[in-house]
Amino acid sequence: MKVHKLLFILFFSCFAFMASAQTESQLRKKKEAIEREIEQLQRNLNKTASGKKLTLQQINAINAQIRLRQDKIGTINSEIKNLDNQISQNTNTVHTLQGQLGDLKKEYAGMIRFAQRNRNSYDKMMFIFAAKDFNQAYKRIKYLQQFSQYRKKQAGYIENTQQDLNGKIKVLDKTLKEKSTLLREQEEERARLGKDKSQQSVALSKLTKQERQFKQDISSKKREQQQIDRAIRAAIQRAIEEARRKAAEEARLAAAKAAAEARAAEAKAKAENKPVPKTNTAPATKEKTTSELLTATPETARLSAGFENNRGRLPWPVATGSITERYGLHKVDLASYTNDGVDITTNDGATVRAVFAGKVVMVQNIMGRTAVVISHGEYFTVYQNLRGVSVSVGNSVDTKQAIGSVANTGDDAILKFQIRRGQSTLNPEAWISK
Incomplete structure (x- = not known):
């Protein structure tokens, strides 16, 4: 039952990761498209900035650039929120895996102690020969065999769980680094937005002078x-x-x-x-709409x-x-x-x-x-x-x-x-x- 529970948790976390990865890919594409638009507008603004006369196209380009920067900041916020969800899911999975690993280790330790108490062949033979009949002796032999196999399986489960735990910790570290990068990018974009708004203020001030x-x-x-x-x-x-x-x-x-x-x-x-024969007079045709x-x-x-x-x-x-x-x-x-x-x-x-x-x-x-x-x-x-x-x-x-x-x-x-x-x-x- 514990193994089944562990598998279910891993399956659910993988499914959630795939869904978030798809959203992350869509957000990245959207952000890249916005960046291309901003770059093109900036090239046009650089080309026309040398002119003394302010034009409607320049004002519209500045306003569009501000709008795109705000869209980009909104997209980065969505990316950060998406990463926060991934961090939360991966943290829960890590805690669950750590709990499962602790339980598996406790069970394995109990089996090791049992094996230590019954480690010599004489004790095993006495355990078998102490049976009241042949059928019970046969069952005791099968029990000892299954116990040995189960102990090996438990060791495998512990090893696999440890690997899954290490993998999730690596993913969690990577996600935290991505979030840190996005937060820096968000701050840089806000600084650029501030510059664009300053440029907008200068343009509007220039507009007042050239109003006529x-x-x-x-x-x-x-x-x-x-x-x-x-x-x-x-x-x-x-x-x-x-x-x-x-x-x-x-x-x-x-x-x-x-x-x-x-x-x-x-x-x-x-x-x-x-x-x-009487001819039916056709009714007046209704005028058609456009x-x-x-x-x-x-x-x-x-x-x-x-x-x-x-x-x-x-x-x-x-x-x-x-x-x-x-x-x-x-x-x-x-x-x-x-x-x-x-x-x-x-x-x-x-x-x-x-x-x-x-x-x-x-x-x-x-x-x-x-x-x-x-x-x-x-x-x-x-x-x-x-x-x-x-x-x-x-x-x-x-x-x-x-x-x-x-x-x-x-x-x-x-x-x-x-x-x-x-x-x-x-x-x-x-x-x-x-």
């Missing part, structure tokens, strides 16, 4: 974006109107076919001197459903990058503006790829910036600030197919990415993979 110029820059960007957004909405509206035109044409053809069939039935009835229009065919319905089913799992439109401006309303000092998507800072010339299969409905150059819109049933993805576009209107594209590259129109290479359902904008962070 900064507001003019934001107003200019808002006008440019409004022009691009009008073109995007127009392209989506054209796609909706084209779907409506097709639906109306199908309804007209269906009505014409029904009328022709009714006339043929009437002519046949008259020729055979039979009563003319969603119904954009998913009217099996292909568009399949695309739309596939896009929706991949919510939270869509690939990023670039292989590497950081979200430096999020979806929604933004306020910088007294100026404010709305971003209908997200800004992804990446490498200059980075390849832009479609996040899902679909059909290109717009490729348009506006004020030196090319925008591409791809239809996925009732969903649309928008890619702005491109150069070297490799697709044209009407082309079908596959998931992760290259459609162009990111242009550097200022201090950084920034892809502006949107997701829309019809004309309504959606937050891309809820759709692309974490």
Whole structure:
């Protein structure tokens, strides 16, 4: 029973270790990804720091870097918590193994003392010959044999338990060292976060001095974006109107076919001197919603459903990058503006790829910036600030197919990415993979 209990404890501790190791691996990967994003943002900031003029991209990059550092500290905290659980489990296992080892040693000591008292052959022979009959003598012989075998097994159990105990103590020491390393890393990251916040304070102070110029820059960007957004909405509206035109044409053809069939039935009835069948007047067709229009065919319905089913799992439109401006309303000092998507800072010339299969409905150059819109049933993805576009209107594209590259129109290479359902904008962070 004690051996079974020991095996159960070892099995449970191994299972817990495997589960924690998996979590530890996931946390390590997440931390490494955050570190890559921070490094890329820092390179961009170093490149633009020499400029006297403060830009919105610099402020967004600093804010994004602070957010990433906070995420990294949170990830390190999760790693430390995970290690604390492992330390607790391993400490309990060590105590249990030490208790089991003590019990096994006590039992073994008792057997050794018994063996010492009955160590000569004469005593063993007297023990056997003192039996009252042959059957009892045989049982005593078997007992002495089994006792010897059991003593050897107990010695093996003691040795194995000692090895397991030594192994667990080594794992515990290693885990404690890892925790110590993580605590140092956490302190270093907090110091870097403090420097980033100081840099943010300096940037905001600089912003106050350049307030007038900064507001003019934001107003200019808002006008440019409004022009691009009008073109995007127009392209989506054209796609909706084209779907409506097709639906109306199908309804007209269906009505014409029904009328022709009714006339043929009437002519046949008259020729055979039979009563003319009554024709049912079709009720007025209910006007379809935008969603119904954009998913009217099996292909568009399949695309739309596939896009929706991949919510939270869509690939990023670039292989590497950081979200430096999020979806929604933004306020910088007294100026404010709305971003209908997200800004992804990446490498200059980075390849832009479609996040899902679909059909290109717009490729348009506006004020030196090319925008591409791809239809996925009732969903649309928008890619702005491109150069070297490799697709044209009407082309079908596959998931992760290259459609162009990111242009550097200022201090950084920034892809502006949107997701829309019809004309309504959606937050891309809820759709692309974490």
